[in-house]
Amino acid sequence: MRFDQNTVNLLKATIEKHGWIDLPAEGFSMYPFIQKGEICRFIRFDHRNLKKGQILLFYSKSGKLIAHRLYRYEKGHYILKGDTNECLDEPVSPAQVIGCLESVQKKKGMIMMHKPFPFLYSQAVVSSPFSARLFRFYLKRRLDEAL
Template sequence: MYPCIKKGDICRFVSTEAANIKKGDIILFHTPHGNLVAHRFCRLVTRNQQLHYLCKGDTNLAHDEAVAMEHLIGKMTWIRRKGRIIQVSSLPSYVWGQTVLSFPMISLLLRAYLNRRESTQA
């Protein structure tokens, strides 16, 4: 979820109802393989006649496998970074979430940046 969530950040998630989740929110869920993932909610989709969450990491080029409602844990409310609290309901956080979902090219550029940064650090 870089650059929204960075290494060393502490994230707070709160339990929530499906009706309180909107496009661009970061939700925490269990994958079918048992992993914990925090990704940005894109939209609801129907799978096997049930509603599922379609999510995507900010640097991912594709959506995750659809998440069943029972795998939802909560919604992120804030990030603590270097002693400072960043509210994810703030205008800059909202604008970033909407931008990264509306312009997929941003994810491609972020992925290229991270790949380049990792190759220079190796």
């Protein structure tokens, strides 16, 4: 689904007013950490408290909403990537960022991003160049079994 600037501004205003916004996950780029249909809660984006491995919600130049993991900050832009993607995203300007992931509502409960497991998981993912291939392999097997 494509979003225009008015919709993006509405999402940002909702986070500013209420402190958060819940959005359902689509796609497989953050699999297995975030799976399709799970509810992701995004809070206000604060660049001062940003850490490598955090998941940011941003809109791409083509108008897509994307939630990917932060790898680094470089030349005034954020460098992000989905966990199952092999390539980094195009650099994202701070103005493109809408929010930061706070929690994921899964079938078996809520995962809070400030807890030790999500933090350690994120550090492992951004530190291992082979994690994307492993996740893609696992995802392909899961999708083949479902068919």
